Amino acid sequence: MIVKNEEDTLANCLNSVKEIVDEIIIVDTGSNDRTKEIAYSFTDKVYDFEWINDFAAARNFAFSKATMDYQLWLDADDIIIEKDKAAFLDLKKTLSPEIDIVLMNYNYVVDNNNNPIYSFHRERLLKRLNNYQWNDPVHEYIEYRDNYLISEIAVTHKKIDAFSDRNLKIYEEQLRKNLPFSSRSLYYYARELRDHKKHIEAIKFFNKFLDTKQGAPGDNINACLEIGKIYKVLGDNDNALKYFFQSFSYDIPRAESCCEIAAIYKENQDYRKAIYWYEHILTLEIPNDASIIMVDSWNFVPAIELAVCYYNNGDIEKAVYYNEMAGKFKDKHESVLHNREFFKKERSKDFFYKEYKH
Structure with missing residues (x-):
């Protein structure tokens, strides 16, 4: 140590x-x-x-x-x-x-x-x-x-330390001294820039890293993800989608990228496309390699989002189905419990409406 x-x-x-x-x-x-x-x-x-x-x-x-x-x-x-x-x-x-x-x-x-x-x-x-x-x-x-x-x-x-610019300063000293950056250092310098909200510089150095063509597939995928997320912060969903889709060129699509794509379509109320990508995630297997894994992106997130998308698309039965699937991953999650009660009331209203019409 x-x-x-x-x-x-x-x-x-x-x-x-x-x-x-x-x-x-x-x-x-x-x-x-x-x-x-x-x-x-x-x-x-x-x-x-x-x-x-x-x-x-x-x-x-x-x-x-x-x-x-x-x-x-x-x-x-x-x-x-x-x-x-x-x-x-x-x-x-x-x-x-x-x-x-x-x-x-x-x-x-x-x-x-x-x-x-x-x-x-x-x-x-x-x-x-x-x-x-x-x-x-x-x-x-x-x-x-x-x-x-x-x-x-x-x-x-068990991270408890406060936000620090220590690493950023070390990288900036490297730049001042004109010392070479490995491809990996370009990637992590870009992450430090991202963390310090230096968005344009972060995009520049993530792209410098990708241009080396020396990164491992997982790091290339994550660089594309990070660039896409930065573009979302900047309000540029077109460029965000471009980089999320670019991540597919490095390996089989990862759930983290698919979640980001689906979220943009959901935000635009294009539920048909959002449903396609969230359902696609549930067919994927978590890779057993050195990739960074956001566990919820592979199961809970697509399931709970499908419940929302199907409800907004007028299919309450599928909404209920996917909410219960989300509950298998996190049975006490507040969204699952809220949706369960909400869908119960919606089903009751629908039942009484049909009975009244009859």
Whole structure:
């Protein structure tokens, strides 16, 4: 782990892993709170690293201190919950020495029961003898190819930190110094620009990333999605649709893109097209790769939106059907409960109207 001023999160993280790992290595990059004191209560392997605006350099220093067969990395606001701890211990017993890297789910946004809302895979467990190196100063990553295992074990993110311009400043310093950007850095710089509402610049750098043609399919899809969302914010639905549809050129259509397309048609009260795209989503399978997954986009969102679209299209029976489908995914959701009562009243009015006419 690399840490700085993490007194509010570090103990929670380390308590969640102390029984499943064989050594704990903490690299501090300049804390002025109780972070190091907390770290020493779990391990004597606490090291200082002078911060040089380079997360990869700090992580490589941390990896250099490891002595076990495999290295697990975490951030201070990550935890491993009980069911994943058990699965992790099983993996330690059964992992083939042929495996170099294990990809694990990163449940980046979760609900109150730790069910994933926003999730993707990351390189998480790495064979030490291969001397893997972290790359890029921000949103650092490790390149991997063969001999990896995709595991369903998850690391759960418990983000509590405030909005920061730290990463944006590192990228801007790179620009000022005329330092080269990897294709991946272009993508993440564009995301930082998006987060800081620098919309036109964000579109420019997402397109620069796409123009490199070096991105993984999932990142290309997400770049198109982000450009489309920015155009929606700017009130330009034509360009938004262009980029949502462009995402299909990189892989089989993803639910996240289809949801955005359907939402535009729904907003325009073109319910026939909205219904087509929402129903199409329910035929798709969630990919088991490194893609970023918004879980609700694959099931709950299309179902609940179909209930609305079919009602507005005059088909209350299908509206009821899809509302109940949405309830199978989230039975206590306020929209499901509201719709259930609303449709019950509408059906009653329809029944009395037909009886009256008769």
